[in-house]
Amino acid sequence: EVFLVESGGGLVQPGGSLRLSCDVSGFTLRNYWMNWVRQAPGKGPVWVALINSDGSATNIADSVKGRFTISRDNAKNRLYLQLDSLRAEDTGVYFCVRGITVNEEKIIHYGMDVWGQGTTVIVSS
Amino acid sequence: DIQLTQSPSFLSASVGDRVTITCRASQDINIYLAWYQQQPGKAPRLLIYAASALHTGVPSRFSGSGSGTEFTLTISSLQPEDFATYYCQQLNFYPPFTFGPGTTVDV
Numbered sequence: 612e613v614f615l616v617e618s619g620g621g622l623v624q625p626g627g628s629l630r631l632s633c634d635v636s637g638f639t640l641r642n643y644w645m646n647w648v649r650q651a652p653g654k655g656p657v658w659v660a661l662i663n664s665d666g667s668a669t670n671i672a673d674s675v676k677g678r679f680t681i682s683r684d685n686a687k688n689r690l691y692l693q694l695d696s697l698r699a700e701d702t703g704v705y706f707c708v709r710g711i712t713v714n715e716e717k718i719i720h721y722g723m724d725v726w727g728q729g730t731t732v733i734v735s736s
Numbered sequence: 737d738i739q740l741t742q743s744p745s746f747l748s749a750s751v752g753d754r755v756t757i758t759c760r761a762s763q764d765i766n767i768y769l770a771w772y773q774q775q776p777g778k779a780p781r782l783l784i785y786a787a788s789a790l791h792t793g794v795p796s797r798f799s800g801s802g803s804g805t806e807f808t809l810t811i812s813s814l815q816p817e818d819f820a821t822y823y824c825q826q827l828n829f830y831p832p833f834t835f836g837p838g839t840t841v842d843v
Contacts, residue, residue: 646833648780655823656772656780658833670831706779720827722770722785729779 613637613725615707620730627697631730633690633707638725641665641685644710646723647692649732651703660692661710675701697734704729738762738826740836747841755811757839759824764804768828771800771809773820774838780823784809811841819843 619631631647647659660681661670669681680693690707709725712718739762749755759769767787772780782791784800787807797812811818824836 655821655838656774656835658825658831658835661830661833672832711785720768720830720833721789722782722791722825722827723772723780724782724785724791726779726781 613709615709615725615727617705617707617727617730620705620732622733622735623697624736625698625734627734629694629697629732631692631694631705631707631732633692633727635688635690638709640683640688640690644712644720645681645683645690646708646710647679647681647690648706648708648723648726649701649703650706650729651700654703656706659705662690664712694732697732699734702732702734704731737832738765738829738834740824740826740834742822742824742836742839745837745839747839748843749814749841750843751814751816753814755814755818755841757809757822757841759802759807759809759836761805761807761826763829765826765828767803768826769800769802769807770825770827771798772823772825773818774823775820783822814841 614636616634650656662681666683678696682691706729707727708723711721741760743758769787771784774780788800799810821838821840
């Protein structure tokens with residue numbers, strides 16, 4: 612069975628940092644593009660970051676560009692999200708999410724098929 | 737960025753009802769639209785990808801259609817476990833992969 616398990620969330624002061632981790636099991640991480648998606652309390656999901664299968668390319672949402680970094684260690688079956696210069700508006704549940712991505716003549720993203728249970732980040736003084 | 741709108745925002749329905757939710761994109765996104773269901777306190781769950789492809793394990797009462805800028809999610813006969821919030825997401829233009837604002841299906 613496929614599992615994604617996030618960790619590393621917590622309460623942090625504005626301006627602080629956190630490193631979120633996502634442990635993968637049940638599939639070969641290096642074969643998949645991966646995402647982080649966050650959801651503020653009472654709001655809809657918001658895509659945050661994307662990383663390709665070997666970690667050589669990333670995309671980051673404008674709202675967190677320059678503050679968040681996505682990375683991966685395929686040998687350890689682990690995905691990461693480094694959160695720096697945190698703001699109150701970064702508060703929410705952060706989900707690690709597997710992408711359905713096909714790379715043929717061009718890269719096509721079809722959806723996000725496996726989600727972790729999420730880890731909660733609270734930015735508050 | 738591509739903007740997605742969903743209608744209605746809230747839908748009151750009963751078990752057995754046929755339910756249709758619409759998602760509109762601000763630009764042509766071809767068929768690269770997914771639908772998700774989210775129960776309170778849980779992660780979203782993929783229902784439909786590529787506008788009309790049913791994800792593995794999703795009941796056949798769920799169906800998707802559309803292309804370009806207008807898409808629909810239909811539940812043919814609403815079941816008790818289908819009361820939830822539904823989100824569309826476009827994956828044609830990124831960053832970002834935009835989600836719609838959601839449609840809550842309630843009693």
